Amino acid sequence: MMVSTADKRATFRRMHEAGCFVLPNPFDVGSAKALQRLGFKAIASTSAGFAWSIGKADNHVTVDEVLAHLTALAASVDIPVNADFEGGFAHDAEGVVANVMRAVATGIAGLSIEDSTGDKSNPLYARELAIARIKAARRAIDAAGGEVLLTGRCEAFLWGQADIKLVTDRLIAYAEAGADCLYAPGIKTREEIEAVVKAVAPKPVNLLIGASGLSLREAEALGVRRISVGGSLARVAWAGFMRAAKEMAEQGTFSELSAGYPGGELNKLFS
Structure with a gap:
């Protein structure tokens, strides 16, 4: 029996109350189902991973494409x-209000709004407009019942503005504007992570971790509540695909295909 959307949302909120958990990022329905089968208790979409899966660059997808993707993901697990x-x-x-209301209707348990302009x-929206956009997302969620968890993101580090004071100032403001969870992708050092955790406490913090990042336990010790990996799983999948495809195209050989995951195991995974 499928779990109800209300139950998923209640579960997701409870997961943010204590401890630290991994929130991996699938890029399609198959990878979402695989992550559930592997035992993960929640997942998150990845804008980059999804964009690549439909042959587009990150930040070049339409809202309708993303809404259809979110609907499929939420229904699949x-x-x-x-x-x-x-x-x-x-x-x-007002545009944020309208689109967040549409996103809530897809069956998701949480969503993030970032402050980058593209x-x-x-690169960053003016502080007051960035705050107004978080308030708008909060209004939309509350109008739909308030169950969806709102994450406020400060993108400064990803755009070359490695100013931890700017980041913490904005995240505090986003928390006050109604964000339930705070996120500053790009912070890496223990000092940066601790500064963010302390600034927005007791609200939970999401940490983006790549290949050389902290372990789950190390992040938990710093007060992080959840860990996501962004487009990393998609990049790993593309790495294997591109190695094999380039070998065929450039050398006319097929040795990389031996590294593929067994088809029988995949059939068992999805049976």
């Missing part, structure tokens, strides 16, 4: 799905 909802696919607060010359 019995665990909560958190949505990477980029910047809400709108600049103004403009390299002016």
Whole structure:
């Protein structure tokens, strides 16, 4: 029997109350189902991983494409799905309200709104507008019952603004504006992580970890509540695909195909 959307949302909120958990990022229905079968208790979409899966660059998908993807992910698993909802696919607060309401209707348990503009010359929204956009997302979620968990993201480090004071100032403001969880992708040092955790306490913090990052236990010791990996799983999958495809295209040989995951095991996984 499928778990109800309300139950998924209640479970996701409880997961943020104590401890630290991994929130891996599938890029399609198959990878979502595989992660559930491997025992993960919640998953999160990845804007980059999804974009690549439909032959587009990150941040170049449409809101309709993302909503269809989120609907498919949420329906495919019995665990909560958190949505990477980029910047809400709108600049103004009212546009964010409209799109977040549509996102909530897909069956997700949580979503994030980031403060990057996509403009390299002016990468972050002005502070007051960024806060207004988080408030807009909060209004939309509350209008739908308030069950979806809202994550406020400060993208400064990803855009070359490695100013931890700017980041903590914004995350505190996003928490006050109604964000349930806070996230600053790009922070890596223990000092940066501790500064963010302390600044927004007692609200939970999401940490992005790549190949050389902290372990789950190390992150938990720093006060992190959840860990995501962004597009990393998608990049790992693409790495194997590109190695094999390039070998065939450039050398006319097929040795890389021997590294493939056994088809029989995949059939068992999805049976």
